[in-house]
Amino acid sequence: xxxxxxxxxxxxxxxxxxxxxxxxxxxxxxxxxxxxxxxxxxxxxxxxxxxxxxxxxxxxxxxxxxxxxxxxxxxxxxxxxxxxxxxxxxxxxxxxxxxxxxxxxxxxxxxxxxxxxxxxxxxxxxxxxxxxxxxxxxxxxxxxxxxxxxxxxxxxxxxxxxxxxxxxxxxxxxxxxxxxxxxxxxxxxxxxxxxxxxxxxxxxxxxxxxxxxxxxxxxxxxxxxxxxxxxxxxxxxxxxxxxxxxxxxxxxxxxxxxxxxxxxxxxxxxxxxxxxxxxxxxxxxxxxxxxxxxxxxxxxxxxxxxxxxxxxxxxxxxxxxxxxxxxxxxxxxxxxxxxxxxxxxxxxxxxxxxxxxxxxxxxxxxxxxxxxxxxxxxxxxxxxxxxxxxxxxxxxxxxxxxxxxxxxxxxxxxxxxxxxxxxxxxxxxxxxxxxxxxxxxxxxxxxxxxxxxxxxxxxxxxxxxxxxxxxxxxxxxxxxxxxxxxxxxxxxxxxxxxxxxxxxxxxxxxxxxxxxxxxxxxxxxxxxxxxxxxxxxxxxxxxxxxxxxxxxxxxxxxxxxxxxxxxxxxxxxxxxxxxxxxxxxxxxxxxxxxxxxxxxxxxxxxxxx
Amino acid sequence: xxxxxxxxxxxxxxxxxxxxxxxxxxxxxxxxxxxxxxxxxxxxxxxxxxxxxxxxxxxxxxxxxxxxxxxxxxxxxxxxxxxxxxxxxxxxxxxxxxxxxxxxxxxxxxxxxxxxxxxxxxx
Numbered sequence: 001x002x003x004x005x006x007x008x009x010x011x012x013x014x015x016x017x018x019x020x021x022x023x024x025x026x027x028x029x030x031x032x033x034x035x036x037x038x039x040x041x042x043x044x045x046x047x048x049x050x051x052x053x054x055x056x057x058x059x060x061x062x063x064x065x066x067x068x069x070x071x072x073x074x075x076x077x078x079x080x081x082x083x084x085x086x087x088x089x090x091x092x093x094x095x096x097x098x099x100x101x102x103x104x105x106x107x108x109x110x111x112x113x114x115x116x117x118x119x120x121x122x123x124x125x126x127x128x129x130x131x132x133x134x135x136x137x138x139x140x141x142x143x144x145x146x147x148x149x150x151x152x153x154x155x156x157x158x159x160x161x162x163x164x165x166x167x168x169x170x171x172x173x174x175x176x177x178x179x180x181x182x183x184x185x186x187x188x189x190x191x192x193x194x195x196x197x198x199x200x201x202x203x204x205x206x207x208x209x210x211x212x213x214x215x216x217x218x219x220x221x222x223x224x225x226x227x228x229x230x231x232x233x234x235x236x237x238x239x240x241x242x243x244x245x246x247x248x249x250x251x252x253x254x255x256x257x258x259x260x261x262x263x264x265x266x267x268x269x270x271x272x273x274x275x276x277x278x279x280x281x282x283x284x285x286x287x288x289x290x291x292x293x294x295x296x297x298x299x300x301x302x303x304x305x306x307x308x309x310x311x312x313x314x315x316x317x318x319x320x321x322x323x324x325x326x327x328x329x330x331x332x333x334x335x336x337x338x339x340x341x342x343x344x345x346x347x348x349x350x351x352x353x354x355x356x357x358x359x360x361x362x363x364x365x366x367x368x369x370x371x372x373x374x375x376x377x378x379x380x381x382x383x384x385x386x387x388x389x390x391x392x393x394x395x396x397x398x399x400x401x402x403x404x405x406x407x408x409x410x411x412x413x414x415x416x417x418x419x420x421x422x423x424x425x426x427x428x429x430x431x432x433x434x435x436x437x438x439x440x441x442x443x444x445x446x447x448x449x450x451x452x453x454x455x456x457x458x459x460x461x462x463x464x465x466x467x468x469x470x471x472x473x474x475x476x477x478x479x480x481x482x483x484x485x486x487x488x489x490x491x492x493x494x495x496x497x498x499x500x501x502x503x504x505x506x507x508x509x510x511x512x513x514x515x516x517x518x519x520x521x522x523x524x525x526x527x528x529x530x531x532x533x534x535x536x537x538x539x540x541x542x543x544x545x546x547x548x549x550x551x552x553x554x555x556x557x558x559x560x561x562x563x564x565x566x567x568x569x570x571x572x573x574x575x576x577x578x579x580x581x582x583x584x585x586x587x588x589x590x591x592x593x594x595x596x597x598x599x600x601x602x603x604x605x606x607x608x609x
Numbered sequence: 610x611x612x613x614x615x616x617x618x619x620x621x622x623x624x625x626x627x628x629x630x631x632x633x634x635x636x637x638x639x640x641x642x643x644x645x646x647x648x649x650x651x652x653x654x655x656x657x658x659x660x661x662x663x664x665x666x667x668x669x670x671x672x673x674x675x676x677x678x679x680x681x682x683x684x685x686x687x688x689x690x691x692x693x694x695x696x697x698x699x700x701x702x703x704x705x706x707x708x709x710x711x712x713x714x715x716x717x718x719x720x721x722x723x724x725x726x727x728x729x730x731x732x
Contacts, residue, residue, distance in 0.1 A: 109668070110668070112668075113669075117668065117672065120685045120686060121681055121686050124686050125626045125664055129665055419640070420643040423644070424647045427647065427651060427654075428643070428646070431650055432646070432647070435646075
């Protein structure tokens, strides 16, 4: 294992001496940062961009994350054109906002016809161009312009992409290959790619984008993970999938590695041990590619000075000035929340939030606790990185299921071929199969499975951990579009699909829990998610602050500093966001499996209102 | 394979707003769309020049054609699909069936006996 540390910290003897990662000393033209949400890829992409700019390079930093917080990290408002960052000469940044891109795209197509076609017809066009696929396509269009059109980035030595959470990234990155095949084969001219007017002219751009991605001399993929089993597992999965589509020049950063100051602090020792265990469990994967370690920091990386310190190693240690545990506002426990949820006797409980905040863990803990009270529970996940099965285990009354996108897509395709495709000749079937290979099919198949699962909440408890934010929003957006479609045209739509949105909006039926960490980015993204839910007329029931170090009792200076840093964000949640807030303290054993999840329900219960 | 077509024969279809020819992107696949997409491909293999215009992809075509624009203004989107044979409007608001197509274009109904997918003998 080649494990280099970004900063000169004390490392275990098994690790290599400190050195800068090669993607900083010999950077390729394109750098992609990817990983499960919340692992810190935006911070690392920004720090890398700042470091390269400080070495005199011209750098363009691009975010393709639908829930981008690049503005916040850089302290500069950004748009969809390169914006110079005043504090860093040579650095410019832009946000590919899929919704904004889709809006601009829609306007480009529809705008010229507003006064030429009847208003109802124009509205119909707009509606068709408001779906999930238009957003994917519009964002991808921007993305491949930067990658496949040399003149678009000619002014820059390096283009650094802070990509979206992994599921989205994979779709975005798999598309060039899929579409290239599609363009080669398509004869009908109309397709899901329809909104991309003049697709053929774009073809050269796509071809060059695909070539750039697969060229190791031009492109480096930097996988970002934490020293956590689920995050490392996700990084390994992404690594394999991207290698399979030709992106083989890969690096791994293990971010937020914690080393205890002294061995006699049990919380600090447990945190360090958990990290070491996770790294050991991923040994086979870590040996396959160059690995860089970035230590846990007392503060979150916001603003240019903090970013500059990341690769230079400053501020890696907290001063021992603050050792007293800060006072917390009184918050309810998870047990109290489960008491209230269980009272309804049935219904849907959805944990939502940015990837990596522990939605799956919280969902599993709640499901197990409800099952322990003798109530039937179905725990289900749409998270592509599902580890619900690992997180749950065997409990009486608890059924664990997974919405597997590939399996759902296959079942849906088979069903369409057996019904709509039944009376077609061979050519017709081939064409239908080709259309079903479009990126929309998975979206629809997953959506239908989701609707089916929600419908089960009529007779039992259904606990769902949803996919990362961007994907969730796309699903909800699709829900809304379908709902309008349903109202307009009576069809043999399954009843559970027709009923989905009304069910999600019914506060007696569906309880949405917003899960977050007590840190800046997760709280702000959760607040944005809540706004989006409210736009869809879905009102969250409670907020859950997960993995809180405040009140953990640790005296480790770094953990004390992090605990103190949590307070403003906990207050922000309580005072500005939530009508009801639950805090889950950080637990010493990794909460995987029914026994370890019981740590969330300590007895006797903690003092709470 | 080719069929005899003395005069240039054209089928122009002005589709309503949708994202793909088979409509598989919708929440429920419409079998009529799937069947017509297949029939259009079959007709093309018989030597008929088939073109489909999508309202979302190519609104200019809808504005430029007098017949289509007039129908849209009068009836709104329910005028679509609008089906033109050699520039003459023959059908509004529904897709033609294969028997209608065989009549209009005077082609053999059972011409498509080929089992190969596209790329085989039919293409």
